[in-house]
Amino acid sequence: xxxxxxxxxxxxxxxxxxxxxxxxxxxxxxxxxxxxxxxxxxxxxxxxxxxxxxxxxxxxxxxxxxxxxxxxxxxxxxxxxxxxxxxxxxxxxxxxxxxxxxxxxxxxxxxxxxxxxxxxxxxxxxxxxxxxxxxxxxxxxxxxxxxxxxxxxxxxxxxxxxxxxxxxxxxxxxxxxxxxxxxxxxxxxxxxxxxxxxxxxxxxxxxxxxxxxxxxxxxxxxxxxxxxxxxxxxxxxxxxxxxxxxxxxxxxxxxxxxxxxxxxxxxxxxxxxxxxxxxxxxxxxxxxxxxxxxxxxxxxxxxxxxxxxxxxxxxxxxxxxxxxxxxxxxxxxxxxxxxxxxxxxxxxxxxxxxxxxxxxxxxxxxxxxxxxxxxxxxxxxxxxxxxxxxxxxxxxxxxxxxxxxxxxxxxxxxxxxxxxxxx
Ligand code: DSN
Numbered sequence: 326x327x328x329x330x331x332x333x334x335x336x337x338x339x340x341x342x343x344x345x346x347x348x349x350x351x352x353x354x355x356x357x358x359x360x361x362x363x364x365x366x367x368x369x370x371x372x373x374x375x376x377x378x379x380x381x382x383x384x385x386x387x388x389x390x391x392x393x394x395x396x397x398x399x400x401x402x403x404x405x406x407x408x409x410x411x412x413x414x415x416x417x418x419x420x421x422x423x424x425x426x427x428x429x430x431x432x433x434x435x436x437x438x439x440x441x442x443x444x445x446x447x448x449x450x451x452x453x454x455x456x457x458x459x460x461x462x463x464x465x466x467x468x469x470x471x472x473x474x475x476x477x478x479x480x481x482x483x484x485x486x487x488x489x490x491x492x493x494x495x496x497x498x499x500x501x502x503x504x505x506x507x508x509x510x511x512x513x514x515x516x517x518x519x520x521x522x523x524x525x526x527x528x529x530x531x532x533x534x535x536x537x538x539x540x541x542x543x544x545x546x547x548x549x550x551x552x553x554x555x556x557x558x559x560x561x562x563x564x565x566x567x568x569x570x571x572x573x574x575x576x577x578x579x580x581x582x583x584x585x586x587x588x589x590x591x592x593x594x595x596x597x598x599x600x601x602x603x604x605x606x607x608x609x610x611x612x613x614x615x616x617x618x619x620x621x622x623x624x625x626x627x628x629x630x631x632x633x634x635x636x637x638x639x640x641x642x643x644x645x646x647x648x649x650x651x652x653x654x655x656x657x658x659x660x661x662x663x664x665x666x667x668x669x670x671x672x673x674x675x676x677x678x679x680x681x682x683x684x685x686x687x688x689x690x691x692x693x694x695x696x697x698x699x700x701x702x703x704x705x706x707x708x709x710x711x712x713x714x715x716x717x718x719x720x721x722x723x724x725x726x727x728x729x730x731x732x733x734x735x736x737x738x739x740x741x742x743x744x745x746x747x748x
Contacts, residue, residue: 352734354706355696356668358640358689359500359528361557362696362739363593364600370593371559381585383418383575395588402591405598406563409534410542414571417594418578418586419562422527425549425578426452427459429564432577433521433547434493436463441492441520443478444470447674448502450525467492471502471674476633478502480510487518497541498525498549501671501687503617503636508544515546524548527562529638531555531691534601535610538638546570555613555639555691557606558597561590609694613639616690619700623707632673632685640689644673648714654683657714661686664713664723665730666706696737706733 326335333340350362363371375395381388384396384403403415419425434440440460443449447470451458454466467490472479487495495515497506508524515522524541530550532538541548547566552558566574579586600606614637621631621641630647645652654670661668672678673685688710693703709726716722 351738351740352731353665353667354730354734355692355739356666356688356690356706357692358669358687359551359554360689361531361554361691363553363557363559363597365740365744366596366600367558367593370596371589373589373592375588375592378588379585380588381579383579395591398588398592398595399586402595402598405595405602406565409598409602410540410548410565412542412548412565413568414566414574416564416566416571416575416578417561417591418583419549419564420583420587420590421560422450422525422549422551422562423452423458424582425527425551425562425564426450426525427582428578429523429547429549429566429574430460430464430494430577431581432573432575433570434464437465438493439465439467439490440494440496441467441469441483441487441490442496443499443502444468446672446676446680447471448499450498450500450527453496453498453525471633473675476674477504478506480507480514483511484514484517487514487520491518492520494521494523496523496525497545498523498527500528501640501642503621503631503638503641504633505539505637506541508539508541512544521546525550527551528554528640530563531557531601532610532614532639534598535607535613537607537610537614547574552594552597555610555689556597556601557609557691557695558600559590559593561587561594563594612699613690613694615700616694616698616703617641617688620688620690620703620707623704624711627708627711629711639691640687642671642673642685642687643710645684645686645714648711652714652717653678654685655681657686660717661710661713664709664727665734666710666713692739693737696739698733698737702733702737705729 379389380392380395384399402417406415442453452460454461469483469486497511522545524545533540553560617636621636630644632642658670670683671685671687672683676684713726
């Protein structure tokens with residue numbers, strides 16, 4: 326075997342699968358709120374020789390020799406994140422957002438402890454107490470939800486449940502919610518009941534980095550995040566916390582939740598933190614928020630209902646019942662995929678349907694913004710979505726939508742034509 330041979334020679338089957346997905350990425354409009362297109366620099370670091378190194382432990386205290394350089398790269402990543410977010414202590418080892426949450430729960434809580442988080446069917450995440458996830462299996466989760474009228478998190482309800490349940494930890498954060506949470510108010514409620522305050526900022530950390538969303542780091546005891554969503558870095562997680570919790574959180578990640586860190590991903594995290602400190606990145610983050618708002622307005626102008634009536638961040642949820650009572654999220658997502666628009670179906674607050682059918686679709690703008698789309702394009706896409714969903718059995722309308730989607734995807738590609746390697 327020639328170890329220097331290119332992938333296309335060594336494994337044409339996998340090379341062809343990569344090429345096919347690159348083609349899918351180039352030819353569709355991508356509206357999955359948790360996806361993005363990493364830079365060449367991020368992908369170079371992810372594909373680097375750091376993939377070869379074992380380094381269980383932390384910089385200066387490893388269980389393997391030869392860690393001098395990975396120590397430097399992990400310190401660099403931690404320092405850059407600390408400066409970017411104003412965090413006292415940073416852990417960049419979590420392999421994902423779920424692993425970050427696991428590390429925090431393991432580090433700061435005991436099995437069986439009570440945690441108050443957002444209802445999963447109203448925007449909370451799998452790791453906020455789903456009965457099929459480690460969180461729900463190991464901890465005693467109780468939940469707050471949104472106000473049925475406004476569909477906005479009701480702080481009076483958060484306070485009421487917190488006072489009744491006296492949780493050890495309160496989690497603020499979500500994977501399907503479009504409004505700004507009041508970090509100071511959550512902090513106050515946590516303080517009142519003697520709970521730790523954790524923010525799961527996986528979705529919004531990229532906006533926070535770009536100064537396009539309020540930063541929870543000054544308020545929370547601990548903030549978990551991912552680096553691959555709006556943040557536009559490599560797949561992975563991270564944790565930021567007050568210094569007093571640093572040692573316990575580090576132990577929660579390693580050795581409690583994980584073994585050896587992915588040093589190639591840690592190097593790429595360092596790269597994405599440097600990218601996020603630039604004016605160009607701040608412009609991108611501001612444009613993500615402007616694009617989400619513009620598309621939501623365009624969809625609402627077509628007479629379609631958006632959960633909570635709009636968005637303050639990078640995403641929003643369409644209530645499909647305002648298009649057709651019988652249209653499920655799953656059917657809508659499949660139909661839109663068939664015309665080249667990729668998104669995911671999602672429950673909406675008080676959804677009468679189960680999650681695998683759902684009554685909503687979730688729309689996020691980070692990836693389209695990275696491709697260079699601005700208000701005129703995303704407003705048009707909003708109208709194309711509405712048109713496709715309203716004319717599901719009219720092949721001529723669907724063909725027209727498909728044509729415009731393809732034209733926009735070609736005009737706003739994720740990577741330039743001459744992008745080297747990878748795509
Ligand atoms: N599955 C991710 C999302 O799409 O929001 C969260 O982990």
